[in-house]
Amino acid sequence: MKRIVVLASGRGSNFLALARDIREGKIDGRCVALIVDRKGTQAAVRAEEFHIPVSIVDYSCYPSKNEYEKELVATIRLYAPDLIVLAGYMRILGAGIIRDYSGNIMNIHPSLLPAFPGLNAQKQAILYGVKVSGCTVHFVDEGTDTGPVILQRCVPVADDDDEESLAKRILSEEHRAFPEAIALFCQDRLKIRNRTVIILPDVGPGTTGGSL
Numbered sequence: 001m002k003r004i005v006v007l008a009s010g011r012g013s014n015f016l017a018l019a020r021d022i023r024e025g026k027i028d029g030r031c032v033a034l035i036v037d038r039k040g041t042q043a044a045v046r047a048e049e050f051h052i053p054v055s056i057v058d059y060s061c062y063p064s065k066n067e068y069e070k071e072l073v074a075t076i077r078l079y080a081p082d083l084i085v086l087a088g089y090m091r092i093l094g095a096g097i098i099r100d101y102s103g104n105i106m107n108i109h110p111s112l113l114p115a116f117p118g119l120n121a122q123k124q125a126i127l128y129g130v131k132v133s134g135c136t137v138h139f140v141d142e143g144t145d146t147g148p149v150i151l152q153r154c155v156p157v158a159d160d161d162d163e164e165s166l167a168k169r170i171l172s173e174e175h176r177a178f179p180e181a182i183a184l185f186c187q188d189r190l191k192i193r194n195r196t197v198i199i200l201p202d203v204g205p206g207t208t209g210g211s212l
Helices: 013-023 042-049 065-078 095-100 121-128 163-186
Strands: 002-008 029-036 054-056 083-086 105-109 132-139 149-156 190-193 196-199
Touching (some): 002 013, 002 163, 013 029, 013 163, 029 163, 042 054, 121 163, 149 163, 149 196, 163 190
Parallel strands (some): 002 029, 029 054, 083 105
Antiparallel strands (some): 105 132, 132 149, 190 196
């Protein structure tokens, strides 16, 4: 069973979707900790409801990003994760963490990458006038939303959509796509070849998909 650590900054709706799927046995993993970057997050309240340990590494308590990340890395290592999940974590991870856990950090972004990376992706989609948007689950690399794509889900963009209505529609798909990608990871069914993520076939319980 894979050990999962979640990093979050806010309300934690994707964290909640993950915790529910783990509780329902849809993911062969265990969330061993939620780490938040400030006090008073809704994500931490939700973790308590699922009896998941919460660690607070408050960014405001450190004189620099480097000092904050030293403590963040030390906290992550305490839980020995197989997978780090960024669920609404609003900070860019440093290169050191990404190198240490290469291929074992997963994020979700509210656009069909490589379109509209970075902040305010839904607003970017509206301003550009696209007819289809969606979400992308990807492994994290040292760029901004540039890592290998695992799963994508599409949603239509209506003529009368605004940023809020589009974000709500995308979020519904995020709550399905993110747990699905995490479940695939926990089944050892994700392999990275160059920058393409291969989803291996399900070969049944007690076995893995092998290597490429």
